Amino acid sequence: QVQLVESGGGLVQAGGSLRLSCVASGFTFSSYTMGWFRQAPGKEREFVAAIKRNAERIDYADSVKGRFTISRDNAKNTVFLQMNNLKPEDTAIYYCGADREPYTYRKPYERADFGSWGQGTQVTVSS
Numbered sequence: 001q002v003q004l005v006e007s008g009g010g011l012v013q014a015g016g017s018l019r020l021s022c023v024a025s026g027f028t029f030s031s032y033t034m035g036w037f038r039q040a041p042g043k044e045r046e047f048v049a050a051i052k053r054n055a056e057r058i059d060y061a062d063s064v065k066g067r068f069t070i071s072r073d074n075a076k077n078t079v080f081l082q083m084n085n086l087k088p089e090d091t092a093i094y095y096c097g098a099d100r101e102p103y104t105y106r107k108p109y110e111r112a113d114f115g116s117w118g119q120g121t122q123v124t125v126s127s
Helices: none
Strands: 003-007 010-013 018-025 034-039 046-051 058-060 068-073 078-083 092-099 114-117 121-126
Touching: 003 092, 018 034, 018 092, 018 121, 034 068, 034 078, 046 068, 046 078, 058 068
Parallel strands: 010 121
Antiparallel strands: 003 018, 018 078, 034 046, 034 092, 046 058, 068 078, 092 114, 092 121
16 A cells, blocks of 8 residues: 655754655655645645656745755655755644656645645744
């Protein structure tokens, strides 16, 4: 079955960095667009970044452009999110997701476009 396991979250001061990882199994990873969403307390899950199968297309939410970098390693079935210059408003649970269809890229990405999710990893940024 499809499994996505995130790691790398934690507590960091404003201006700091974290690198999230998501290891996938149970499907042909290289055939799917992968993405990151986040959900802060009391808010809807929102798009952060998406990366096409071979990284030929990447998109970011405006709020993270220039600070976050999404990447993937198809040989290791892993997608990463490098987060630099973190701000308190980045505090959220970060979820890794896979597009619900292979060989597809959408813009913009909505929560419903992802068919599989990990359990999430908490990122807390203190001021």
